[in-house]
Amino acid sequence: MTPDDPLLKILACPLDKGPLTLLAPGDALYNPRLRRRYPIVDGIPQLLPSSGEPVPEAEHKDLRHLS
Template sequence: MRKEEKPKIDARLLELLACPLTKGPLVWDEEKSELYSRLAKLAYPVRDGIPVMLPSEARTVDPDAEPARSARSRRE
């Protein structure tokens, strides 16, 4: 993968993944390479195309600054 390329999440994988805390849906934020849980207000990093679904690795997201829903998001 070239440096300027950002990791992508397969749409089928996104349909299978859920927030480990709330078991709710996740939204893919391609710009930040994160999976965002609206219910938990946490953003889980994606490193080298692999989602890191550990709450200890997630960052807290300000509810007012939540990512826009992308085309590759899971339906709620």
């Protein structure tokens, strides 16, 4: 998945239904509002609520500029 992929415009977080940000190098989608990361496996976003991983505060601070 790349930043210009049209799929990014329609993908949403399964928990708050808000937009997601692609993390470089395209291995995960990030929800800065809930501080959750969803993996992309073999090009397929894993957007089940149970697939999301909490992002620690220190890492969230580093990722804030992406959203």
